Amino acid sequence: MSRPHHYWMAEALRQARKGLYSTPPNPSVGCAIVFDDALISCGWHGYSGGLHAEVNALLAAEIPAGADIYVTLEPCSHHGKTPPCVEALIDAKPARVIVAMQDPNPQVGGQGLALLQAQGIEVIVGVLEDAARELNRGFIKRMEQGLPFVSIKMASSLDGRSALKNGSSQWITSAAARRDVQFLRARAAAILTSAQTVLDDDPSLNLRLSKQDLKQIFEVRQPVRVVLDSRLRLSGSEKLFTIPGDIWIYTLSEDPDRHERLATRGATVIQATEDAAGRIDLTALLQDLAQREINDVHSECGQRLAGALIDQQLADQVVLYLAPHLLGSAARGVFDLGELTAMEQRKTCSMRDVRQIGEDLRLTLSVD
Numbered sequence: 577m578s579r580p581h582h583y584w585m586a587e588a589l590r591q592a593r594k595g596l597y598s599t600p601p602n603p604s605v606g607c608a609i610v611f612d613d614a615l616i617s618c619g620w621h622g623y624s625g626g627l628h629a630e631v632n633a634l635l636a637a638e639i640p641a642g643a644d645i646y647v648t649l650e651p652c653s654h655h656g657k658t659p660p661c662v663e664a665l666i667d668a669k670p671a672r673v674i675v676a677m678q679d680p681n682p683q684v685g686g687q688g689l690a691l692l693q694a695q696g697i698e699v700i701v702g703v704l705e706d707a708a709r710e711l712n713r714g715f716i717k718r719m720e721q722g723l724p725f726v727s728i729k730m731a732s733s734l735d736g737r738s739a740l741k742n743g744s745s746q747w748i749t750s751a752a753a754r755r756d757v758q759f760l761r762a763r764a765a766a767i768l769t770s771a772q773t774v775l776d777d778d779p780s781l782n783l784r785l786s787k788q789d790l791k792q793i794f795e796v797r798q799p800v801r802v803v804l805d806s807r808l809r810l811s812g813s814e815k816l817f818t819i820p821g822d823i824w825i826y827t828l829s830e831d832p833d834r835h836e837r838l839a840t841r842g843a844t845v846i847q848a849t850e851d852a853a854g855r856i857d858l859t860a861l862l863q864d865l866a867q868r869e870i871n872d873v874h875s876e877c878g879q880r881l882a883g884a885l886i887d888q889q890l891a892d893q894v895v896l897y898l899a900p901h902l903l904g905s906a907a908r909g910v911f912d913l914g915e916l917t918a919m920e921q922r923k924t925c926s927m928r929d930v931r932q933i934g935e936d937l938r939l940t941l942s943v944d
């Protein structure tokens with residue numbers, strides 16, 4: 577008896593994961609080619625502009641006619657930076673093409689599948705779709721909603737505190753948890769924070785893992801550091817500016833001297849939109865990041881910005897590191913949501929994963 581579709585799609589997903597840290601803004605895609613219940617070739621997409629997973633797999637071995645081709649994302653049907661994969665697949669004369677999910681781009685979704693079917697190739701869609709969607713959650717959200725996937729990382733004491741009243745928060749969690757955060761940064765194209773957190777903590781906000789740590793063959797890609805600084809309070813002498821990598825500062829200030837001060841320190845200063853409360857409009861900010869091809873935003877900020885992201889339903893995920901100590905009720909909370917007056921107003925999350933990292937607990941939750 578031959579092995580089921582999900583067995584081979586799991587192999588294609590394993591291939592796709594090799595590109596997790598290097599493919600953005602493109603999706604991570606993997607391919608497995610099977611003949612007579614044996615894997616004969618596989619491939620993955622490595623970087624934007626590089627060959628697509630299907631083409632890499634077709635080139636890696638002699639493919640007999642009548643094979644089953646497993647792909648984690650619908651093969652492309654348009655001429656982008658590389659020729660359409662559908663043409664290469666048709667030339668290989670497969671019996672079946674099994675796809676985990678349709679292309680999320682509403683303008684192209686389904687066309688690649690229709691072209692295959694028009695050639696008499698059997699097409700099966702939806703095998704291990706949830707895992708495929710999780711792999712490209714940022715790309716999918718950008719395509720479907722014009723917004724990036726937003727994950728908020730928070731370090732909290734056991735009594736739900738993110739910093740002392742005086743702003744001190746280094747360090748709430750253990751070195752092991754802080755190293756774990758590096759892997760969250762690696763998956764993101766942008767790290768989001770506020771001028772307040774930069775002034776209080778003077779963080780580097782860079783990625784300090786090697787390609788060996790990430791088990792990848794490509795050089796490590798530094799996420800862009802995005803800072804909300806409404807009044808341009810940063811001086812340009814903060815540690816952030818001494819570390820290589822892009823810095824985008826969103827502001828409401830039109831003061832040319834302040835713009836110049838940060839631009840000469842290498843930052844790109846971007847005029848933000850003001851919301852009704854006179855703050856930076858967070859929806860417009862995230863839309864602008866999506867237009868700049870940012871798929872995944874990893875936020876490391878304090879309770880006010882984190883609360884605003886949750887309150888405005890812009891956050892998709894919370895990763896909470898819970899440390900085994902107490903900071904007391906004078907310390908700052910984790911999410912500033914203002915005062916709720918009825919239990920029905922509470923924000924709910926769903927637990928996705930719980931594990932111990934060093935001394936701390938890591939909770940991964942999706943925001944409902």
Ligand SMILES: NC(=O)c1ccc[n+]([C@@H]2O[C@H](COP(=O)([O-])OP(=O)(O)OC[C@H]3O[C@@H](n4cnc5c(N)ncnc54)[C@H](OP(=O)(O)O)[C@@H]3O)[C@@H](O)[C@H]2O)c1
Binds near residue numbers: 737744805881882
């Ligand atoms: N435990 C943790 O994981 C963790 C992580 C990071 C930081 N922290 C701590 O958090 C503390 C800072 O927390 P915080 O609550 O004062 O600051 P925050 O949440 O980091 O940032 C709030 C600031 O963001 C800016 N902002 C711009 N547009 C906004 C909007 N639409 N909504 C909300 N904020 C907007 C505002 O500053 P401007 O007006 O200047 O733009 C605002 O004061 C620091 O002491 C730091 O140590 C803890």
